[in-house]
Amino acid sequence: MxxxxxxxxxxxxxxxxxxxxTGLRAAPGEVTxxxxxxxxxKSTLLKAIAGLVRYHGEIHLETQDLAGLAHAERARRVYYLPQESTTRAALSVFEAVLLARRTTHPARGREDLERVERLLHTLALTPLAERDLGQLSGGQRQRVAIAQAIVREPQVLMLDEPTSALDLHHQLQVLAWLQATAREQSIGVIIAIHDLSLAARFADHLWMLGAGGRVCATGTPREVLSAARLREVYAIHAHVEWPANEPPRVTPLAALNPLGGVEL
Ligand SMILES: Nc1ncnc2c1ncn2[C@@H]1O[C@H](COP(=O)(O)OP(=O)(O)O)[C@@H](O)[C@H]1O
Ligand SMILES: [Mg+2]
Known part of the structure; x- marks a missing residue:
């Protein structure tokens, strides 16, 4: 959708x-x-799509105006995982993911248990399955929160800086897995992210917002990311490279002051 x-x-x-x-579009099977x-x-935009802040304007899923849906139905279709999730419930990782599934799908006994087991395995969370949420590191909790989001099987999944607490291994693992999940389940995945190299590598489509909440550019990573545009939007001097046999590279080199000079 x-x-x-x-x-x-x-x-x-x-x-x-x-x-x-205006003019934003996120297609199923793609990472935006x-x-x-x-x-x-960025966070405000995602919250508006999720219906968590008041807005004026039109947000549609195919022909359905999301404003016309009851809150629970909207949350089932369009899920927003906030920047900081503060779950401190006395639940194990396994229970927390199972409970998330039950919020959107009727109980199916053994099938649910197997689904959660598979998901934890894919995200390398099996060794933590019996651990209480309160006993996890920030990065582990972030991966559990992602598992909780995906198990709900929304049509559009929005994640606000989902890799901010993750080490390099888990950043690559989680983004590759979100990309695969988008493709396999044909869901639209939208990720707010600061690392532009990772955005260029894993996203099919970019939405670039600038100061004052205006859309600066949308399109493929190659269409959106250029040194000139990063200078304008982020006030940085950067190299943007598209090597033939390696992932794209955006290297921030210097912060620019308002006159365009390098900040000391
Ligand atoms: N409750 C609020 N009241 C007034 N301004 C807010 C509120 N929440 C956020 N803002 C402002 O809205 C702007 C956008 O915030 P946010 O969406 O969190 O940005 P981003 O996620 O891109 O960093 C910021 O200038 C922030 O200070
Ligand atoms: Mg934000």
Missing amino acids: TLTVEALSVTLGRTPVLQAV ALIGPNGAG
Whole structure:
């Protein structure tokens, strides 16, 4: 199911955070990376799609206007995993993932248990299955939260900086797995992410937001990422390379001051 966003505006308190954000599209089976500087409005955009903040504008899943859905139905179809998840419930990893499944799907006994087992295995979480959530490291908790999100099988899965607490091994593992999951289950995966090399490598499509909550560019990584655009949107001097037999590389070299010089 293709998600589309047209003429979306969000005001928080008295601050207009997103202003007429338009022309965004996230296709099933694809990974869309949402990029942009701190405070651009990435989290707010994802929350608006999830229906967690008030907005003006049109957010559709195919022909269905999401504003027309009851809250529970919207949450079943479009799931948002926040930047910081604060689950401290006295549950084991296995129980937490099983419980997440039960929030969106009727109980199926053995089938559910096997599904959770497979998922934990895929995310290399099996050794932690019996561990309480409170006894996990930040990165382990982040991987469990991702397992909880995916087990719900939403049509659109939004993850807010899902790799921020992960070591390099687990960043690659989680992003490769999200990409495979998007393809296999034909869901739209949208990830807010700061690492532009990873965004270029794993995303099919980019949404780039700039200061003041405006859309600066959308398209394939090659269409969106260029040294000139990174200078304009992030105020950095960067190399953007597309080597033939290796993943793309975005190397930030220097922060620029407002006059375009290098900051000391
Ligand atoms: N509750 C709020 N009231 C007023 N302004 C807010 C509120 N929450 C966030 N903002 C502002 O909205 C802007 C966008 O925030 P956010 O969506 O979290 O950005 P990002 O995720 O891109 O870093 C920021 O300028 C932030 O200060
Ligand atoms: Mg954010």
